[in-house]
Amino acid sequence: MRHDFLDRYSRLQSPIHRLPAGLKLISALLLVLATVMMPQGSLWFYILATLGLLVLAAMSTIPPRFVLGRLLMLEPVVLGFSIFSIFRSDGWPIFLTLMTKGTLSILTMIILANTTPFAKILELLRSARVPGLLVTVLALLYRYLFLLIDEGERMHRARQSRTFVAKNSQRYRTIATVVSQLFVRSTERADRIYAAMRARGWQ
Amino acid sequence: MHIPDGFLDVRTALTTATFSSVGVGVAMRRLRTTLPPRSVPLMGLTAAFVFAAQMLNFPIAAGTSGHLLGAVLAAVLLGPSAAVLVMTSVLLVQSLLFADGGILALGANILNLALIAPVTGYGIYRAVRTMLSGDRGMLAAAAFAGWGATVIAAIACAAELAWSGTAPWGAAFPAMTSVHMIIGLAEGLITALVLAALAKARPDLLPKPDAGPAGTLPVSLVLTATVSFALLVTPFSFDLPDGLEKVAATVGFDQRAVANAGPFADYRIPGIGSAVLATGLAAAAGTLIVFLLSLLLARALVPASPHKQPQS
Numbered sequence: 001m002r003h004d005f006l007d008r009y010s011r012l013q014s015p016i017h018r019l020p021a022g023l024k025l026i027s028a029l030l031l032v033l034a035t036v037m038m039p040q041g042s043l044w045f046y047i048l049a050t051l052g053l054l055v056l057a058a059m060s061t062i063p064p065r066f067v068l069g070r071l072l073m074l075e076p077v078v079l080g081f082s083i084f085s086i087f088r089s090d091g092w093p094i095f096l097t098l099m100t101k102g103t104l105s106i107l108t109m110i111i112l113a114n115t116t117p118f119a120k121i122l123e124l125l126r127s128a129r130v131p132g133l134l135v136t137v138l139a140l141l142y143r144y145l146f147l148l149i150d151e152g153e154r155m156h157r158a159r160q161s162r163t164f165v166a167k168n169s170q171r172y173r174t175i176a177t178v179v180s181q182l183f184v185r186s187t188e189r190a191d192r193i194y195a196a197m198r199a200r201g202w203q
Numbered sequence: 204m205h206i207p208d209g210f211l212d213v214r215t216a217l218t219t220a221t222f223s224s225v226g227v228g229v230a231m232r233r234l235r236t237t238l239p240p241r242s243v244p245l246m247g248l249t250a251a252f253v254f255a256a257q258m259l260n261f262p263i264a265a266g267t268s269g270h271l272l273g274a275v276l277a278a279v280l281l282g283p284s285a286a287v288l289v290m291t292s293v294l295l296v297q298s299l300l301f302a303d304g305g306i307l308a309l310g311a312n313i314l315n316l317a318l319i320a321p322v323t324g325y326g327i328y329r330a331v332r333t334m335l336s337g338d339r340g341m342l343a344a345a346a347f348a349g350w351g352a353t354v355i356a357a358i359a360c361a362a363e364l365a366w367s368g369t370a371p372w373g374a375a376f377p378a379m380t381s382v383h384m385i386i387g388l389a390e391g392l393i394t395a396l397v398l399a400a401l402a403k404a405r406p407d408l409l410p411k412p413d414a415g416p417a418g419t420l421p422v423s424l425v426l427t428a429t430v431s432f433a434l435l436v437t438p439f440s441f442d443l444p445d446g447l448e449k450v451a452a453t454v455g456f457d458q459r460a461v462a463n464a465g466p467f468a469d470y471r472i473p474g475i476g477s478a479v480l481a482t483g484l485a486a487a488a489g490t491l492i493v494f495l496l497s498l499l500l501a502r503a504l505v506p507a508s509p510h511k512q513p514q515s
Binding site for chain 2: 007029032121138142151171175184191193
């Protein structure tokens with residue numbers, strides 16, 4: 001599987017995608033804030049927020065299957081953090097509230113992430129006076145992430161297909177070899193990138 | 204351990220965000236003076252590397268699987284400040300691009316995984332290195348630090364959940380600590396195995412043997428002592444709800460706490476107090492056992508060779 005377009009829907013064309021990134025980021029933050037601060041049992045808010053988010057998702061033309069898939073992938077984490085509340089004496093309503101709040105927040109973030117290209121977020125961070133080094137590192141991370149994921153998976157698959165006995169101890173060694181090799185390749189690539197950056201007049 | 208949104212209250216989110224922006228700011232300031240320009244791309248590539256390495260799953264126990272955190276690995280390879288920068292970038296992208304970890308919880312997640320984990324991990328690593336030299340020392344220190352950093356970050360996470368009132372401390376602390384005492388074993392093992400593989404393939408990429416002037420010794424020892432103290436004492440301090448409630452009242456949060464049914468009240472389940480105590484004791488005993496295991500692992504990975512180990 002190639003990962004070069006994991007965030008491909010963030011570059012769709014829709015009214016939601018065309019909104020300014022800053023506006024989307026702030027409203028997502030405010031919606032999450034409101035969700036977190038709502039007292040337990042404010043059913044009207046949850047229903048309203050869910051409907052609003054569904055309308056936004058529909059308007060953004062992101063495939064519903066994709067949104068649902070991401071949501072289901074992240075839901076175990078929400079469940080894992082909610083489960084603690086069952087230990088309280090009046091645990092169940094709190095458990096349900098936490099599940100709702102967690103799910104709504106994740107839905108908000110999924111819609112934000114997939115309607116806002118990462119480059120726009122970087123621009124925003126730069127204009128918000130986030131230190132330049134952090135923004136540069138974020139840009140490089142985003143640029144090479146998909147490449148390295150692909151490279152790591154390719155090496156992992158190649159190694160697995162040559163390892164017939166899959167004992168756990170060997171699997172650890174396999175992964176460690178892959179990870180260390182991935183680091184070696186990252187440093188070599190970093191050297192080449194530095195040469196290329198200098199050649200283009202960086203600093 | 205990425206906390207999603209909805210589990211931290213605004214007070215905890217703001218407090219942790221303040222702590223983490225100060226911490227990241229200090230790391231950036233240190234890097235601005237010490238980082239050579241040619242290492243800037245390396246920071247970005249290491250961040251992408253940590254992200255990619257986190258996507259490789261390995262089996263833990265009973266059918267569950269986990270993945271590398273990479274904070275200690277990055278700290279050992281690049282130093283603590285660079286590790287803070289790398290881990291912060293990873294968490295930012297995971298939250299903003301993949302909705303993995305909340306946006307309001309970002310401050311807490313950065314505090315746990317991008318500051319506490321690499322910095323305390325590096326402190327533990329340096330402290331052990333002062334006792335043990337050579338490749339064996341490096342691997343034992345890295346394995347032990349990988350485990351310790353994972354457990355400490357998990358305890359910090361449990362404390363934030365308890366402070367927010369979403370999870371009772373009596374349940375969150377034992378659960379998070381015991382689970383991460385097991386996950387941490389895998390983290391320590393993989394960290395050491397990766398460093399061992401690097402020592403074979405590209406020893407030039409590893410930190411210089413016994414790097415750092417002697418002056419860093421007191422710093423790392425103080426850091427480690429603080430960490431161990433926190434690790435051993437926090438479990439019990441949370442058993443004193445009256446004291447915390449008193450602090451909350453003086454600071455002015457008590458009305459909110461009451462509205463939330465009180466973060467530390469209301470857990471009348473038999474055995475919860477003793478579970479906290481038992482977990483604290485288990486963590487202390489586990490620390491000793493894992494330290495011995497790290498020594499054994501390092502012995503197994505590096506065969507005794509006199510020309511590499513002048514002291515042994």
